[in-house]
Amino acid sequence: MTIVRTRYAEVHPGLGDGADPVTTEIIRQGLNAAADQMKQSLIRTAFSPIIYEALDFAVAFYDADMCMLAQAPTLPAFMGTLGFCVREAVEGVGGPATLSPGDVILYNDPYGTGSHPQDAAMVVPIFHDDTLVAYSVIKAHWLDIGGKDPYCTDTVDVHQEGTIFPGVKLYDAGRLVSDVYRMILANSRMPEMVIGDINAMVAGARTGAEALGALVRRHGLDTFRRCVARMYAHGEALVRGWFERLPDGVYEASSVIDSDGVNGTPIPFGVRVVVDGSSVTVDLTGCPDQVGGPVNCPLPSTVAAVRIAVAFLAGAGEQPNEGHFRPLELVTRLGSLFHPVRPAPCFMYGIPSDHAIELIIRALAEAVPESVPAASGGDINALVWWGNREATGEPWADGAPHPVGQGASPSADGASALMYISESATRFTPAEVWEARNPWRIERLALAEDSGGPGRHRGGLGLDLSFRILEDQYLTAGLARTALEPWGLEGGLSGRPNRLTVEYPDGHAEDFSLKTRIFLPKGAVVHLRTGSGGGYGPAAERDPEAVRADLREGYITPEHAARHYPHAL
DSSP states (O other), rough: OEEEEEOOOOOOSSTTTTOOHHHHHHHHHHHHHHHHHHHHHHHHHHSSSHHHHHHHHEEEEETTTEEEEEEEEGGGGGTTHHHHHHHHHHHHHTOOGOOTTTTEEEEEEEESSSSEEEEEEEEEEEEEEOOOOOOOEEEEEOOSSSSSSSSSSSSHHHHHGGOOOOOEEEEETTTEEEEOOOHHHHHHHHHHHHHHHHHHHHHHHOOOHHHHHHHHHHHHHHHHHHHHHHHHHHHHHHHHHHHHHHHOEEEEEEESSSSSSSSSEEEEEEEEEEEETTTTEEEOOTOOOSSTTTOOOOOOHHHHHHHHHHHHSSSSOOOOOOOGGGTTTEEEEETTBBOOOOOOTTTHHHHHHHHHHHHHHHHTTTOOTOOOOOOOOOOOEEEEEEEEHHHHHHEEEEEEOOOOOOOOOOSSSSOBBOGGGGGGGGGOOOOHHHHHHSEEEEEEEEETTOOSSSSSSSOOOEEEEEEEOSEEEEEEOOOOOSOOOOBBBBOOOOOOOEEEEETTTTEEEEEEEEEEEEEETEEEEEEEEOOOOOOOSSSSSSSHHHHHHHHHSSSSSSSHHHHGGGGGG
């Protein structure tokens, strides 16, 4: 049994001593602003709604030691993975010594990105004079890159999931490498959309590189590096200060994943969180071996899950940098669900990753009950659609995550219909854009009454969404947490799980969770019912006025109120 410890060692200790705090803050905010420039450039030039509407991407800067300098508010699920992307992409082309100004590296190997091959990274090295000082990187979802289907829930090895580019130069010293470009075109069902998005990613990464380069030129490389070291030290102190307030101990939680998408067997697993002074260790060595279906989670996304949970609890709302994660250690077992080895399939890696985030937070509820919410709907409810247009035969595809209800907290009701924390900077496409671009009609889009878990504070409501199909097409459903109800805390009751139902024109209906290539004939209706949040505290303690307000707003029915809140009536 091979145990792997992933930790974040301090780079250049003491370098930040004496750095001016005002200059440090100017540089920190300058890095955040530069990352936002990169984000906006990508949004304004992307071809696919999954990028410019759903915001299914992440952008960040890494220093020459591949430590995270800054990230724009984008996809948190990629937060812990981009450093791996940069490292593996650079190694794939021969290391830092082989890099030149104008290079753009393409990388999408799932075992280095932590994702399916459709989540591809573009890495641009940034030079100051002749010195490599940083990297700008964008990781974004492409609509198709030659997998067995545009989106897969039933793959049995990684080679079915898409074409892999294991670190290749798309631009070499500013010159397009046409062979790589043509390979991308040849391995996509929708080459025009994918190439449009690739060009947008290149433009965005170069925009970020120019902005960071200007920041270094303004302050000088020596000042920049000293202030960055101080910035890292501040992030580390912030997180260590939060964990120092927790009682030392071992905290555990367990749950069950619905299935692996192939065998249909539930997958139980658990986490151990060890708090020792100002350090925290997340131990996943007790999880099951890697499975035959695509819910294996490669190490980079396991790291991301841990980072998200810690940033959620201890990050104080700051945009993170590498320093925030120095107090963390992750322990995994090679060949397991959270550290699989090639060629295990991993297309639906986000299912165990999202589940682990909730379990880490739940485990720490024992240590800090005043800071931890009940469970949310716990999934992104990914739907990906594709087909050929009736009138022209032109191929099309679209996809999006969908919001869930959030868990109630000790001080407030859960928020309704928000993206799950791993996708909290994303959004689902407006109905008007969907209907203008795709062959369906939105017949219902509403908060689901009575769905929030009852409690002193009510869980957030899920969403009811119905699509009427106007042309024959296909759908891949990527739902998890369809059997497990979102748990309440401290006496609060559970919320509702996620559910997808297809109502066919002949009148019969069928439920799906993880299912690839569902044929949807014209006239079918797809009903998505996203999960809600669990309640916090006993329902009998809910403020009667809050119950009456929920009735007025239509969040609950009189029958629900009579069943769970009779004291308010």
